[in-house]
Amino acid sequence: MSVRDAFTRPARLAARAPYLWMVLFFLVPFGFVAKISLSQTAIAQPPYVPLFDLTLGVAAIKAAFAALSLDNFRLLVSDDLYVLSYLRSLLVAAISTSILLLIGYPIAYGMARLPRTWQPVAMMLVIVPFWTSFLIRIYAWINILQHDGLLNQILLALHLVSTPVVWLSTDGAMYLGIVYSYLPFMILPLYATLAKMDPALLEAASDLGAPPRGAFWLVTFPLSLPGVAAGVLLCFIPIVGEFVIPDLLAGSDSLMIGQTLWLEFFNNKDWPVASAVAVALLALLLVPLLLYERMQRRQLERA
């Protein structure tokens, strides 16, 4: 074994560790979920059939395989409840991500233009809210937005409104909560791309006749697109599956897919349908992920 092997072998093993992680903690559990999504509910423990019992022999396992069916997925497509939940999730994620981009980009841009010594400080300010539990922060918003909450008290004191306004349990409150919670995920990738941009590029643009605003749209923005893509995906994907924020801040008239899934699982105790919802959600989110993956690979190939 050469000296070089002594270094590359552990390195190669380390490179494989993420795959092992993925198999153990994603692929295997996903296999279980996928299997349950093909089963039927039963009043039993666990609440579905068929069960695979390796002790009963080959014939029993064959029978169990034959009992699997796509019925649950047919239900998802045929029942408006699920289709509407999916659509609402996509819509909420799209609107929230747009707001996040509109707010996050100027903040990230401002941070990247700060003097070098101030940039780490700004970075800390973005990250600090993470030090408090996510749930506590959402409950804090409930306190602020509720009927006799801080916001209404201030508005009443300033005589801007005469009666308390209903903030809580509205879509507005939900968007506020989502944007507030996900803002760092939008800012950080944007900041990373903007901060590493060579300031000489902007000087070159202005030297070649581009006024400051033109230089931004012709140079800064196109060069920040990888950061935009990263930020958008980092926000869009988890927001689609978001459960806590809509459950606590939004009204109960229309549900996001995460809430529907929770209801199926815990209220209806229908594990197979809940699993089918989860599998379909994953398939839905795989599309933007694969697009992003392809874009990144193209970028790497160019560099």
Next chain:
Amino acid sequence: MGRAWQMAEELSNPEPQAGATADSALPEPDSEASAPPAKSEAEADLPQPELPAIAPEVPLLRIEGVVKTFGRFRAIDALSLDIRAGEFFALLGPSGCGKTTLLRMLAGFETPDEGRILLHGTDIAQMPPHLRPVNMMFQHYALFPHLNVRDNIAFGLRRIGMTPLELNARVAEMVALVKLDGLEKRKPDQLSGGQRQRVALARSLARRPQLLLLDEPLAALDKKLREGTQFELMALQRRLGTTFVIVTHDQEEAMTVADRIAVMDSGRLEQVATPRELYEAPRSRWVAEFVGDVNIFEGEIESREAGRLLVATKTAGTLAVAEPRRPNGKALVCVAIRPEKVKLSRRGPAVDDSHTHAINRLEGTVTDVSYLGGVTLYQVKLDGGALLRSSMANTARLDLDAYSAGQRVVAWFTPDDCVVLEP
């Protein structure tokens, strides 16, 4: 990052500062009243007509009493300089001397605190960069990584509303000018260093600027490529007739390409001269030592006779030197002599009665020999104590006259080869 931010601030505050008019006491160019008004962007690109309104003695660019400070650091200290149309002008100096700051003020990325910058008689000191008929080639090229070669070159042309036909023709012309044919579709990261340098040059020339600024344009190239590119730059400048101002810390590069060189130190001009003048007639000890290699002996003027000074030095005896054109009347002086003007021989030059007294003969021992190929550098310890450097061209392949360390030699040079400077 700070630079770009600062630039953005300057762009949004184009109102002139008080400093711009502080020097109004200076004589103004006669033609200033008839100077053309500030050009619109579209006009700035048209082929520049001869400007008959401007008298020939008015330079293309006049820098008048410009001051620039960064905090307490005075980067440019009351600097005045004229650059003529069609000149290849070099700003040369050690790092931190202010040459880049001066260039950035010409481009508009920095604004002078005081003084005026007149281009064709119009003060552009406070004009934002995107309105100036001046272009710059950046040190690391600053090519737009998301645009291909063609779009990089066309970037400046699209800003002035050229028709597609004109634009295509101009891009093709520029591509041919810098020999980039066939590479138009490549992105900057698919090009070699030399090719990138050409794209940057083509991009900066595409708008046909009245003044092209080059910030260390060849620093990123390796030595061989750099030398070839220097001659291409010169040929290009002669062909286009555009005024080039180049910033460089490489004196050989400045001497090679430039018609005139301004040597800068600590924000001030030390000397503005042709390369030959700079080397053979440096105005100060600092310039003599900065440009090329030099031997310097401090001494006192002993006597003056028939255009000759006799200078008594502590370590090299009495030297006969030519009287300077502008004697300063001081007794303490420096005598500077370039190493290649110092000849070595075993016995000294043949004694000719009429010239004997006029030739400096210094005896000593060779202490160091460095063979550099084209020349050999010798270090001689003079009997007077001084160290003297001499460089001799290796004009024959089998050089029988080579000296070796420890050998006794006579170093000699004529009074005309010496320059008298203030210590």
